[in-house]
Amino acid sequence: MFKAFLIKYAEIGLKGKNRFLFENALRDRIQEALNPFGVFKVSKEQGRIFVECPDGYDYEETVDALKKVFGISSICPVVVLDSSKWEDLTSGVGDYIEAMYPDRHITFKVEAKRADKSYPRTSPEICADMGAYLLGRFPEMKVDVHEPEVRFTIEVRTRSYVYSINIPGLGGMPVGTNGKAMLLLSGGIDSPVAGYMIAKRGVSLVATYFHAPPYTSKRAKQKVVELAGKISKYAGKIKLYVVNFTDIQLYIYDQCPHEELTIIMRRYMMRIAEQLAEKEGCLGLITGESIGQVASQTMQSLAATNEVCNMPVYRPLVAFDKQDIVKVAEKIDTFETSIQPFEDCCTIFVAKHPVIKPNLKTINRSERKLEEKIDEMVETALNTAEEIIVGK
């Protein structure tokens, strides 16, 4: 029945050049999201995006794909009437209601938009006359202009659109409108959610995963690739760097106090990720850290990891409780993958009693013990990083 969709987006703050960039990006992201499902024609149309569907397309599949595109506020399946002549309009809207609402004991309101100002009826006249026509054809329907159960919207253009369904979109901004950032992606629950949230602000993602073979398995790496794939359903293509961290970890383990291992390791992860981020033209780093969640995420620990970065570090989960993070993880379908039991490189080297209030001076002093070899090791880790492209 529906051969097209009208896509609405929030226009707040969209002016001039920004609006143009936003609309173009949204059109492109929608086109990319639908390409795997057939030849959809996506075009910009006066404050909307219009999607024309190929014959035989799958409605559910298409709506699901649109529900994953950031920047959409609502998705309206529309019936397209090729003629806007008044008789064709009334019969078209009537037939739409007949098909869509078999039980017509509903209250309704007609809303009209007239793009074509030469149309012989004004918008209020279209509403009034259409309302009268519908009451005549369907006596069981009642008008309620304040709180109608169903709003029939008619947009009169060369062709006319009729719709009454508004499927909520994800909101946010189209990916590609707000620069690029480097996600530190582990196999855990938090970092995929953090990446999703920043991507929702229109930011493209690059990711880095640190593994420590043979202490961490191929399967653990595969899990991270899988998680990147799930995020890419929303965030688009992601380049994932897989950095071999084994030698650095062993070296820290040999040289530094064990209770400081996690903090020092985290600092090296940040340093390496930042270098890759610079190379990729990123404007920030993203982590899944949340205040107080574990010893390495106390305010003091976060200050210690933050100290080594020059780029801003975005921590969208900083004030989230675990259960709220889990809710998002479930919604974006990363949770089941995240909880698969594969060792991550931090768990293997964790001390029994890690420092919870690391002192920056002490940490810096301990790191001096790494001076002899660490620069070279970081260099090697950067040069041997594997690059995997995930997603479309």
Ligand code: ATP
């Ligand atoms: P997550 O669920 O995201 O793994 P976590 O609660 O296990 O987080 P930590 O292990 O302290 O917390 O890690 C904090 C953040 O550091 C992670 O959210 C992630 O951004 C980054 N991180 C940790 N381990 C790795 C890793 N092996 N590779 C890349 N980033 C990592």
Ligand code: MG
């Ligand atoms: Mg983790």
